[in-house]
Amino acid sequence: MRSIVQAEWRRSLILAARYPMETLSSILTMFLVFAGLFYGASYITDSPIGAGRLATIVVGYAVWMTMMSATGDMGWSVQNEAQNGTLEQVMMVPRGAVWVFLVRALMAIVVFLIPLVMVVCAMIALTGVGFVWRLEALEPFLMTLITAWGLGLLVAGIALIFKRIGQVLNIVQFLLLFVIMIPLGHDPGWLWHILAVLLPFTAQVALLRHVLQTTAPVPPSLWLSAGFNMIIWMLTGVMGFIGAERFVRRRGTLGHY
Amino acid sequence: MVILDVLNLSKTFPTRMGPRRAVQDVTFSIARGEVLAFLGPNGAGKTTTIKMSAGLIRPDAGKVRIGGIDLWQHHDPAVQQMGAVLEGSRNLYWRMTVMENLLYWGAMRGITGKAAKSRAEELLDRVGLGDRARSLVQSLSRGMQQKAALCQALMTSPQVLLLDEPTLGLDYEAAASIKSLVRELAQQGTAILLTTHQLDIAQELSDRIAIIRQGQLVLQGTTSEVLQQYSQPLFAIEGAEPWPLEILERVRGVPGSIQMIDPLTLLFVPEAADMAGIYDLIAALTPHPIARIQRHQADLSEVVQKVLTEGVTA
Ligand SMILES: Nc1ncnc2c1ncn2[C@@H]1O[C@H](COP(=O)(O)OP(=O)(O)OP(=O)(O)O)[C@@H](O)[C@H]1O
Ligand SMILES: [Mg+2]
Numbered sequence: 001m002r003s004i005v006q007a008e009w010r011r012s013l014i015l016a017a018r019y020p021m022e023t024l025s026s027i028l029t030m031f032l033v034f035a036g037l038f039y040g041a042s043y044i045t046d047s048p049i050g051a052g053r054l055a056t057i058v059v060g061y062a063v064w065m066t067m068m069s070a071t072g073d074m075g076w077s078v079q080n081e082a083q084n085g086t087l088e089q090v091m092m093v094p095r096g097a098v099w100v101f102l103v104r105a106l107m108a109i110v111v112f113l114i115p116l117v118m119v120v121c122a123m124i125a126l127t128g129v130g131f132v133w134r135l136e137a138l139e140p141f142l143m144t145l146i147t148a149w150g151l152g153l154l155v156a157g158i159a160l161i162f163k164r165i166g167q168v169l170n171i172v173q174f175l176l177l178f179v180i181m182i183p184l185g186h187d188p189g190w191l192w193h194i195l196a197v198l199l200p201f202t203a204q205v206a207l208l209r210h211v212l213q214t215t216a217p218v219p220p221s222l223w224l225s226a227g228f229n230m231i232i233w234m235l236t237g238v239m240g241f242i243g244a245e246r247f248v249r250r251r252g253t254l255g256h257y
Numbered sequence: 258m259v260i261l262d263v264l265n266l267s268k269t270f271p272t273r274m275g276p277r278r279a280v281q282d283v284t285f286s287i288a289r290g291e292v293l294a295f296l297g298p299n300g301a302g303k304t305t306t307i308k309m310s311a312g313l314i315r316p317d318a319g320k321v322r323i324g325g326i327d328l329w330q331h332h333d334p335a336v337q338q339m340g341a342v343l344e345g346s347r348n349l350y351w352r353m354t355v356m357e358n359l360l361y362w363g364a365m366r367g368i369t370g371k372a373a374k375s376r377a378e379e380l381l382d383r384v385g386l387g388d389r390a391r392s393l394v395q396s397l398s399r400g401m402q403q404k405a406a407l408c409q410a411l412m413t414s415p416q417v418l419l420l421d422e423p424t425l426g427l428d429y430e431a432a433a434s435i436k437s438l439v440r441e442l443a444q445q446g447t448a449i450l451l452t453t454h455q456l457d458i459a460q461e462l463s464d465r466i467a468i469i470r471q472g473q474l475v476l477q478g479t480t481s482e483v484l485q486q487y488s489q490p491l492f493a494i495e496g497a498e499p500w501p502l503e504i505l506e507r508v509r510g511v512p513g514s515i516q517m518i519d520p521l522t523l524l525f526v527p528e529a530a531d532m533a534g535i536y537d538l539i540a541a542l543t544p545h546p547i548a549r550i551q552r553h554q555a556d557l558s559e560v561v562q563k564v565l566t567e568g569v570t571a
Contacts, residue, residue: 007364011350014357085347088313089409092341093365094333100365249315252270252279252305255343 004095004103012107027115033061034123055134056212058120063144063208065116066109067201068173070148073108074101074156075165082163088255091245098241101156105149140208140226147200147230153237157244163256180205196225203229260338260448261287261417266309266319268302279305281472283319287417287448287465292439294463294480295452296561302472303452304344307421310450311341324416337366340410344421344452348406351395355386355405358394363412373412380408384438400431407438418442420451424458436462456557460484466557468564476564480557487555487563490530494523494538497546508541521548 016023037057078101081087091097155172159165179199196203203226210218248254268280280302287293295303308314310321312328312335321328321335328335342348349358359377363369368376381387384404394402403423410418420439424432432455439462443449453459459466460480467477476483499520508515512528515538527534535550 003364003367003369006369007361010364011353011357011361014353018352084351085343085345086350088308088311088343089341089348089362091313092311092336092339094337094367095365096333246315249313252268252308252314254308254313 001095001099004093004099005106008100008103008107009110012111016111027119030115031119031122034058034119037061038123038127059134059137059141059208059212062113062116063141063205065112066141066145067148067176069108069112070105070145071152071155071172071176072165072169073105074149074152075159075169077101077104078156078159079163079165082159082255085255091254097245098153098238101153101241102149105152109145134212136211137208140204140211143226143230144201144204144208147204147233150230150233150235150237151200153234154240157237157241160241160244160248160254176201193221193225197229197232200229200233258289259286260289260324261310261450262320262322262325263306263310264320264322266306266316266321268305268309268314268316279472280309280316280469283469283472283474285467285474285477287450289416289448290443290446291464292443292449292451292462294459294466295450295469296454296456296459296466296557297469298565301469303469304421306469307341307419307450307452308343311339311343311419312336337413338415339417339419340413340415341419342403342406342410342421342423344425347394347402349394349402349409352393354391354393355381355397355408356390358405359409359412362409366413368412376412376414377408380411381405383441384408384434398431400427403427403431404435404438407435411442416446416448418447418449420449422452422454424453424455432458456561460557466560468561470565475568476560483560484555484557487560489553489555490527490532491553492525492527492535492538493549493551493553494525494542494547495549495551496521496523497548500545504542504545508538511537511541513538 078087081090090100093100151172155165155169158168162168179201192202196206203222207218207222207226210216210222263283263285266280266283269276269278271277283302283306285293295306297303305314309316309319310323310328312321312332315329323335324338326335326338349355350361353361356377359380360373363373363377378387378390381390384407386401386404386408389397389401389405394405397405407420407423423435423439427435436458439449439451443464451459451462463480465478466480466483468475478486500517500523504523505515505517511525511534512531513534514526514528516524518524525535525538527538532552539547539550
């Protein structure tokens with residue numbers, strides 16, 4: 001297992017270094033987004049943006065981007081491998097493909113978060129705005145991430161079967177927007193609680209909002225729904241992927257459609 | 258000692274046009290150091306069988322054992338013993354160099370650090386790619402890519418090597434170097450299953466052959482024995498100087514048929530395939546100087562053609 005992590009880490013670095021323009025331009029884009037958020041917000045509201053507000057924006061951005069990438073990366077990876085003819089070699093790795101793709105997903109997040117932290121630090125240095133590191137957001141963030149990986153594995157399973165992921169992913173990510181924006185209000189009713197247990201991200205995002213916006217202690221029921229939901233989605237993802245793997249091995253369509 | 262054991266494999270693919278039977282009750286085994294050439298026309302089921310042996314296609318029935326381990330029950334330890342280069346697919350990451358690929362795939366199978374590096378270097382030197390270790394795979398020629406893919410499959414020194422059309426589209430020199438590597442690996446004890454449509458290569462490399470047609474094995478045997486079996490009871494006798502015309506008169510009494518196909522060569526088919534008839538012929542030819550007597554030796558393409566068009570002879 002450790003050697004798989006090592007191999008994937010090295011592969012990410014190699015590919016990032018091989019195409020420095022791609023890597024640089026994505027960092028630059030990120031920088032511009034933050035600059036836009038930061039200066040734009042303070043320009044429009046005509047008041048300097050507060051340190052707390054900036055932190056919330058950064059966390060929100062990081063979570064959203066992470067969700068998008070974690071739900072999509074494994075699916076894209078499967079599609080590319082199938083097109084390039086390396087998918088069958090991946091499937092012959094002793095540990096099993098679920099692990100390979102999960103490790104890859106982890107590397108993708110690391111590769112995304114490192115420049116993000118760098119950009120944020122650069123912004124702080126440039127603007128002199130104080131920045132509150134919201135470490136209390138870490139746990140909800142990790143929960144969101146793991147949920148997203150579960151969903152991502154499910155998407156990757158679909159990619160294994162259909163070898164094409166663009167459409168599915170568009171739909172999935174569009175639906176995610178709705179799921180996240182299910183209004184919470186002051187006193188979420190029982191319907192919301194049921195949805196929060198079943199739908200991906202609803203509970204985790206609510207938890208994140210709670211942690212970022214108030215200092216009140218998090219109601220245990222929220223922790224519970226978020227954790228339970230995360231486990232459900234991870235299990236669903238793993239089982240969905242393995243099921244899809246079985247299906248294509250039986251169909252003989254692992255390497256092609 | 259048998260390393261790869263394939264028992265009664267069958268596979269029917271569900272397709273839009275209904276079920277398609279691809280492989281039916283195929284059984285064979287390969288021992289340490291043995292090369293089995295798997296032959297047959299397009300669509301016969303060779304790739305399907307190889308992929309079932311690699312765990313990529315699940316058979317409807319039958320078993321695959323690698324080094325005694327059941328592939329479908331204990332996938333991980335079984336595939337650890339196996340390397341495969343599949344047909345058509347590229348097998349390597351094009352945007353990484355040859356060395357990066359070898360180290361990556363090695364690590365995925367648990368070979369890391371110095372051991373991996375030196376194994377990769379050794380393999381690349383062996384196939385003559387030592388100076389291309391730092392080239393991107395996409396910049397290599399077809400032959401070099403195929404060699405690199407072979408090195409990739411060999412990183413873990415597998416006991417079983419599966420090669421689906423390893424010399425497809427390769428020029429003479431590249432094919433020759435793959436051939437010699439396969440031979441070397443077999444000498445060192447690897448059990449090798451290879452498919453090819455190049456029958457001369459199969460004949461040179463294989464210890465045994467199996468011919469599959471429409472999903473069923475129609476012939477299996479030791480290459481030399483099969484060739485022997487399919488050889489005609491027919492001799493070519495080459496004179497050291499042109500045969501005089503009256504020679505045909507002189508041998509008339511010898512049982513069998515004799516033809517002069519060119520001034521130097523007589524063809525002799527002994528009666529009732531009695532090979533001892535050659536001695537009568539030689540006696541009758543005395544004292545004309547003889548340069549060479551050769552019994553007909555079938556080559557694989559004759560065997561395969563015969564088997565596929567006429568079925569198997571006893
Ligand atoms: N995934 C699949 N789904 C449906 N049918 C398949 C599938 N894979 C192979 N087949 C069919 O199974 C049969 C055997 O195919 P296979 O690829 O094993 O032949 P082959 O001997 O490797 O041929 P070739 O020499 O052309 O490579 C063919 O009729 C093929 O169309
Ligand atoms: Mg084939």
